[in-house]
Amino acid sequence: xxxxxxxxxxxxxHVYADSTRPDDTGSGLTxxxxxxxxxxxxxxxxxxxxxxxxxxxxxxxxxxxxxLINTNMQRYKRLVVDGGDSITVLEGPYSATSGxxxxxxxxxxxxxINEWQGCTLEVLDxxxxxxxxxxxxNTADTLTIVQNLPSAITxxxxxxxxxxxxxxxxxxxxxxxxxNSEYDVVFQxxxxxxxxxxxxxxSSRCNLLRISDVTYEGGYYFSxxxxxxxxxxxxxxxxxxxSAIDGTxxxxxxxxxxxxxxxxxxxxxxxxxxxxxxxxxxxxxFLSTVAIYSGSLLKSILVTIGSKATxxxxxxxxxxxxxxxxxxxxxxxxxxxxxxxGIIDISNCATHGIEISNTRFDVSAGGISGGGNGNxxxxxxxxxxxxxxxxxxxxxxxxxxxxxxxxxxLETPLTWSEIVAAGGVSSAQEATIIKVx
Numbered sequence: 052x053x054x055x056x057x058x059x060x061x062x063x064x065h066v067y068a069d070s071t072r073p074d075d076t077g078s079g080l081t082x083x084x085x086x087x088x089x090x091x092x093x094x095x096x097x098x099x100x101x102x103x104x105x106x107x108x109x110x111x112x113x114x115x116x117x118x119l120i121n122t123n124m125q126r127y128k129r130l131v132v133d134g135g136d137s138i139t140v141l142e143g144p145y146s147a148t149s150g151x152x153x154x155x156x157x158x159x160x161x162x163x164i165n166e167w168q169g170c171t172l173e174v175l176d177x178x179x180x181x182x183x184x185x186x187x188x189n190t191a192d193t194l195t196i197v198q199n200l201p202s203a204i205t206x207x208x209x210x211x212x213x214x215x216x217x218x219x220x221x222x223x224x225x226x227x228x229x230x231n232s233e234y235d236v237v238f239q240x241x242x243x244x245x246x247x248x249x250x251x252x253x254s255s256r257c258n259l260l261r262i263s264d265v266t267y268e269g270g271y272y273f274s275x276x277x278x279x280x281x282x283x284x285x286x287x288x289x290x291x292x293x294s295a296i297d298g299t300x301x302x303x304x305x306x307x308x309x310x311x312x313x314x315x316x317x318x319x320x321x322x323x324x325x326x327x328x329x330x331x332x333x334x335x336x337f338l339s340t341v342a343i344y345s346g347s348l349l350k351s352i353l354v355t356i357g358s359k360a361t362x363x364x365x366x367x368x369x370x371x372x373x374x375x376x377x378x379x380x381x382x383x384x385x386x387x388x389x390x391x392x393g394i395i396d397i398s399n400c401a402t403h404g405i406e407i408s409n410t411r412f413d414v415s416a417g418g419i420s421g422g423g424n425g426n427x428x429x430x431x432x433x434x435x436x437x438x439x440x441x442x443x444x445x446x447x448x449x450x451x452x453x454x455x456x457x458x459x460x461l462e463t464p465l466t467w468s469e470i471v472a473a474g475g476v477s478s479a480q481e482a483t484i485i486k487v488x
Contacts, residue, residue, distance in 0.1 A: 062102040062103060063102055063103040063104070063105060063290070063291075063292060064096075064097060064100060064102055064103070064104045064105070065080065065081075065105050065107060065289075066079050066080065066086075066092050066093075066095045066096055066104075066105070066106050066107065067079055067080070067081065067082050067084075067085035067086065067092065067107045067109075068085055068086045068087070068088060068089050068091070068092035068106070068107070068108050068109070068110075068112070069082070069085035069086075069087070069109045069110055070087065070088075070109070070110030070111050070112050071109075071110055072085050072086065072087040073087065074087050075087050075088055075091035078095070079091065079092050079095040080095070082107070082109075085107075085109070088112065089108065089112050089114060089118055089218065089226075090114070090115070090116060090118060092106060092108075093106070093118055093120055096120060096122045097122055098121065098122065098123065099122070099123045099125070100122055100123070100124055100125065100128060100130075101125045101128065102128055103128050103129050103130070103131070103292040103293075104122055104124070104128075104129075104130045104131070105130075105131045105132075105133060105289045105292065106120075106130075106131070106132045106133070107133055107135065107289060108132065108133065108134050108135070108216050108218070108241070109134070109135050109137065109216055110216065110217075111216075111217045111218075111219075112217070112218050113218075113219050113220065113221055114218060114219070114220045114221075114224040114226065115220075115221060115224070116224060117224055117225045117226075117227075118224065118225065118226040118227070119225075119227060119228075119229050120132075120227070120228045120229065120230060121229050121230045122230045123230045123231045123232070124230065124231070124232040124233070124234060124236075125233075126233045126234065127233070127234055128234055129234050129235045129236070129237060129287070129292040129293075130228065130230075130232065130235075130236045130237065131236075131237040131239065131287055131289055131292050132238045132239070132241070133237075133239055133240055133241075133287075133289045134214050134215070134216030134239065134240035134241040134242070135215075135216055135240060136240070137214070137215035137216060138171075138212040138213065138214060139212060139213050139214070139215045139242075140210050140211070140212050141167070141170060141210075141211045141212060141213060142167070142210060142211040143175075143208075143209055143210030143211055144175055144208050144209065144210045145157055145160070145208070145209060145210070146206055146207070146208050146209075147204050147205065147206055147208075147209060148206065149204070149205065149206075150203055150204030150205065150207075151203050151204065152199040152200050152201070152203050152204075153195060153196055153199045153200075153369050154193050154194065154195050154196070154204070155172065155193065155194045155196070155204045155207075155209060156192055156193045156194075157192055157193075157209075158192055159192075160191065160192045161191050161192070162189055162190070162191055162192065163191075164189065164191070165188050165189055166189065167186045167189045167194060167211050168186060168187065168188055168189065168329055168331060168348075169186065169266065169329035169330075169331060170185075170186050170211050170212065170213050170266070171183050171184070171185060171186070171211065171212045171213060171264075172184055172185075172186050172194055172196055172209060172210075172211060173209060173210050173211075173212055174200070174204070174207050174208075174209050175207070175208040175210060176207060176208045177205070177206075177207040177208070178201075178202055179200050179201065179202065179204065179207060180207075182200055184196045184197055184198050184200070184327075185197040185198075185284075185304055185327060185328065185329050185346075186211070186329065187329050187346065187348050187369055187372070188348070194211075195369060196369070197304075197327050197328070197329065197345075197346035197347075197348075197368060197369060198284075198327055198345070198346055198367065198368055199367045199368060199369075213242055214240045214241055214242045214264060214265070214266055215242070216240065216241055216242065217241075217242045217243075217244060218241065218242070218243050218244075219243070219244050219245035220245045221245075226243075227274075228260065232258055233258050234258055234259075235258065235259045235260075235261050235281075236259070236260050236261070237260075237261045237263065237287055237292075238260075238261070238262050238263075238265060239261070239262075239263040239264050239286045239287065240263075240264045240265070240286060241264075241265050241266075242265070242266040242267075242268070243265070243266070243267045243268065244266075244268045258278060258279065259278060259279040259280070259281055260273070260275055260278060260279065260280050260281065261281045261282075261283065261285065262280070262281070262282050262283075262305045263282075263283055263284065263285050263286045263287075263304060263305070264284075264286050264304070265305050267305065273315045273316070274316045274318070275316070275317050275318065275323070279317075279322040279323055279324075280315070280317050280322075280323040280341075281323065281324045281326075282304055282305040282315070282323070282324065282325045282326065282328045282330070283304050283305075283324060283326045283327065283328070284304045284326060284327040284328075304325075304326055304327040304328035304329075304347075305325075305328045305329075305330060315330065315332065315333070315334045315335065316335045316336075316337070317334075317335070317336050317337070317339040317341060318336075318337040318338060318339060322339060322340045322341065322342075323336070323339060323340070323341035323342070324342050324344065325341065325342070325343045325344060325347045325349070326344040326345065326346070326347065327344070327346045327347065327368070328346075328347050328348070329347075329348045330347070330348065330349045330350070332350055333349070333350060333351045333352075333353060333376075334349050334351070334352045334353070335353040335355075336352075336353065336354050336355065336358040336360060336386075337355060337356050337358060338356055338357055338358060339358050339359075340358065340359045340360075340361075341354075341358075341359075341360050341361070342360075342361045342363075343360065343361070343362045343363070343371060344363060344365075344371070345363070345364055345365045345367070345368035345371060345393075346368035346369055346370075346371065347371045347372075348371070348372045348373075348374065349372075349373050350373070350374070350375050350376045350377075351373065351376035351377075351378065351379065351380055351381070351382070351400070352373060352380070352382070353382050353383075354381070354382070354383040354384075354386040354387075354388055355382075355383065355384040355385060355386055356384070356385055356386070357385060357386060358387075359386060359387040359388075359389070360381075360383070360386070360387070360388050360389070361389045361390075361391050362389070362390050362391070362395050362417075363391035363392040363393055363395075363417060364392065364393025364394060364395060364417075365392060365393055370393070370394060370395065370396045371393070371395050371396070372395070372397070372398070373395070373396070373397045373398075373400070374396070374397070374398045374399050374400070374421075375399050375400070376400040376401060377401050378400070378401055378402050379400060379402050379403050379404075379405070379406045380397040380398075380400035380403070380404045380405060380421075381397060381404070381405045381406075381407075382405075382406050382407075383405075383406075383407045383408070383410040383412065384407075384408045384409065384410060385408070385409050385410065386410050386411075387410065387411045387413070388407070388410065388411070388412050388413070389413045389414075389416070389417075390413070390416065390417030390418060390419060391416055391417055392416060392417050393417055393418070394417065394418045394419065394420050395417065395418070395419050395420070396419075396420055396421045397419055397420075397421040397424070397428075397447050398421035398422055398423050398424065398447075399423040399424065400424045400425060401424075401425045402424070402425045402426050403424060403425070403426050403427045403428070403429070403430045403449060404421055404424035404427070404428045404429060404448075404449055405419070405428065405429045405430070405447065406429075406430045406431075407429075407430070407431050407432075407435045407437075408432055408433040408434075408435060409433045409434045409435060410431075410435045410436075411435070411438070412429075412431065412435065412436070412437045412438070413438040414437075414438065414439050415438050415439060419447050420446050420447055421446075421447040421448075422446070422447065422448045422449075423448075423449075424447070424448065424449035424450070425449060425450060426449045426450060426451050427449045427451050427452060427453070428446070428447035428448045428449050428452065428453045429447060429453065
């Protein structure tokens with residue numbers, strides 16, 4: 052049962068669970084008296100909290116039931132579920148043979164393509180010692196990282212890691228926040244795994260659900276209702292939840308998301324932020340807004356029913372990418388999609404790179420590129436508007452060409468130059484709004 056009230060004189064209320072404890076007889080209020088199970092630790096959390104609340108988890112936990120955190124947070128107070136500093140070393144330490152500010156090459160390796168996608172690269176010595184950043188992709192011997200280092204990697208020692216604190220489920224189990232909060236609810240430094248994986252959601256009136264430094268290797272999704280979702284590099288010091296750790300050593304965001312179709316869902320009146328993150332799954336948006344920032348990688352983006360997505364890249368980061376979707380890379384219906392800055396790469400999607408219906412697709416302030424898509428780079432129909440004024444025409448090609456539109460009731464794959472010639476617009480770069488019906 053939840054405690055009635057957190058002490059008004061205690062600014063941060065701490066509860067502990069350690070899977071190595073013999074049982075749940077401890078109070079859960081100190082590390083030495085930690086609960087053994089997450090279920091028991093959640094039962095110690097207050098119903099109403101005037102101070103910050105931190106749930107500390109250490110070890111490997113198997114959830115046997117749905118976990119609902121109902122703690123109601125007062126204004127400007129944060130609830131943090133924290134997995135601690137422990138990590139699992141997956142590879143290394145090794146020594147790089149060469150590199151750049153955004154890549155590390157180790158010619159002695161023979162990795163499987165993208166096997167470390169979403170894990171964390173840690174630099175162990177040299178001028179870049181202590182840097183941690185998400186791995187966006189890898190070849191047989193080279194890692195591409197999300198956020199650029201301050202100087203090129205040469206022969207630095209490094210390792211590949213992920214969070215050690217693990218939650219799994221023997222069946223279907225949800226782990227979510229369902230209380231009232233006018234501030235942030237944070238899940239950080241955790242690994243989720245299992246055949247049918249735990250999901251995380253804020254189901255009721257949460258201002259913002261932050262997911263940071265999380266490895267998510269299974270099947271369900273982060274689901275957000277009536278709030279917002281932030282997938283970022285920021286992690287919070289559990290002893291001082293007022294302050295984010297914003298140093299150069301903390302450059303990881305949400306990491307690996309499992310292969311099931313719907314990895315992240317934002318619905319209701321929410322807004323979301325994706326930053327510095329490798330998301331191997333689908334971002335699905337319903338009646339929401341989302342900003343997808345520098346260095347992010349997703350398999351696919353679905354924007355529908357009045358939603359708005361802004362995608363951008365900036366200096367200091369590798370390109371924001373949408374790649375490897377089993378269907379369309381970016382699919383938008385009755386919505387708005389804007390590239391705000393930089394070039395967004397959309398590649399290797401099984402059908403179209405982009406398909407929009409009754410949607411405004413605006414690349415006037417940014418741009419798109421890519422290739423290797425199964426059908427068309429861009430397919431626009433049903434009253435969509437494509438605006439590329441001030442930007443280079445997209446070169447997001449597929450096997451059937453750059454783009455398809457409806458001109459004179461004839462749907463056909465075309466290049467941008469053919470659209471300019473056939474559609475009555477003078478230039479694909481000058482004040483061009485291509486309307487299709």
